[in-house]
Amino acid sequence: xxxxxxxxxxxxxxxxxxxxxxxxxxxxxxxxxxxxxxxxxxxxxxxxxxxxxxxxxxxxxxxxxxxxxxxxxxxxxxxxxxxxxxxxxxxxxxxxxxxxxxxxxxxxxxxxxxxxxxxxxxxxxxxxxxxxxxxxxxxxxxxxxxxxxxxxxxxxxxxxxxxxxxxxxxxxxxxxxxxxxxxxxxxxxxxxxxxxxxxxxxxxxxxxxxxxxxxxxxxxxxxxxxxxxxxxxxxxxxxxxxxxxxxxxxxxxxxxxxxxxxxxxxxxxxxxxxxxxxxxxxxxxxxxxxxxxx
Numbered sequence: 699x700x701x702x703x704x705x706x707x708x709x710x711x712x713x714x715x716x717x718x719x720x721x722x723x724x725x726x727x728x729x730x731x732x733x734x735x736x737x738x739x740x741x742x743x744x745x746x747x748x749x750x751x752x753x754x755x756x757x758x759x760x761x762x763x764x765x766x767x768x769x770x771x772x773x774x775x776x777x778x779x780x781x782x783x784x785x786x787x788x789x790x791x792x793x794x795x796x797x798x799x800x801x802x803x804x805x806x807x808x809x810x811x812x813x814x815x816x817x818x819x820x821x822x823x824x825x826x827x828x829x830x831x832x833x834x835x836x837x838x839x840x841x842x843x844x845x846x847x848x849x850x851x852x853x854x855x856x857x858x859x860x861x862x863x864x865x866x867x868x869x870x871x872x873x874x875x876x877x878x879x880x881x882x883x884x885x886x887x888x889x890x891x892x893x894x895x896x897x898x899x900x901x902x903x904x905x906x907x908x909x910x911x912x913x914x915x916x917x918x919x920x921x922x923x924x925x926x927x928x929x930x931x932x933x934x935x936x937x938x939x940x941x942x943x944x945x946x947x948x949x950x951x952x953x954x955x956x957x958x959x960x961x962x963x964x965x966x967x968x969x970x971x972x973x974x975x976x977x978x979x980x981x982x983x984x985x986x987x988x989x990x991x992x
Contacts, residue, residue: 728756728772731927732841741923761921768926775930783901784932784944788911791920795833798858801825803835804957805854805889806864806950808942809847809874818942819847823858824950826958832910833917837924839943844874851878852887863889864953866896894952901936904944907951 714721730738738744743753760768803825810817823836835858838850855863882888896903918925928943935944 725774727774783935788915789929790915790917792917793920796827801827803858803860804862804950804953805860806946808946820942820946821854822946823854831914848878848881852881852885855887855889860889862953862957863891864949865893867893868896892953904948906955907947
């Protein structure tokens with residue numbers, strides 16, 4: 699059976715759910731992802747014949763296509779057209795980003811240790827402009843060993859100079875912590891790290907960033923190679939196959955709650971009224987400016 703799947707609850711989806719293990723799924727997405735069945739490198743197009751220009755045309759289509767069209771029609775992975783917990787209308791593709799000097803930058807990570815399979819490690823970089831709008835500045839995602847994602851972590855810190863970095867507490871951070879700190883010193887990638895517990899429901903942990911996006915949206919660079927996969931995961935959450943990028947956004951949302959609240963301007967304490975100064979300020983005698991010099 700050959701099928702272009704536009705919804706997870708279509709005929710193919712129901713058969714796979716009702717008859718697990720009885721179907722062999724052969725999926726050859728237009729753009730290769732991790733674990734490609736043909737052995738292609740991630741990002742490699744299905745055909746790269748320069749005579750037809752297929753790869754170049756697919757690259758152009760990817761930039762212009764909607765997340766739903768690219769994911770379902772070209773990647774054989776259906777996503778909701780509107781989203782469930784995260785709505786499509788909250789995502790604003792943009793052709794340009796604000797100047798770095800105008801933004802307060804915050805980063806976050808959801809870490810894994812498996813190389814070539816299993817969960818993904820994700821680093822995201824968010825910028826907040828003076829109007830409290832959020833911009834997704836950068837994203838790194840890979841099924842990589844700790845040494846690889848630590849180098850990516852340092853690269854992002856040195857490039858964006860974030861105010862703080864959100865991370866989960868747990869065995870992974872405890873295990874790689876000394877190596878991470880050593881590489882941060884060696885590469886002079888300095889940032890304040892803020893740990894958050896990983897307990898509780900994923901949807902609850904993502905509630906803060908979800909609320910901010912519902913209010914002001916999230917601006918995403920239109921030409922970023924990771925944009926469509928990022929948007930597809932958000933629109934599929936919580937029923938999608940992966941949720942590492944959502945988890946990372948949720949961590950940054952918790953960091954924003956902590957840092958932005960603590961950095962809010964505090965009112966100046968009321969100054970004690972000097973009644974004698976007020977009296978002499980209204981005095982017409984020339985040269986008298988303070989009761990202290992009278």
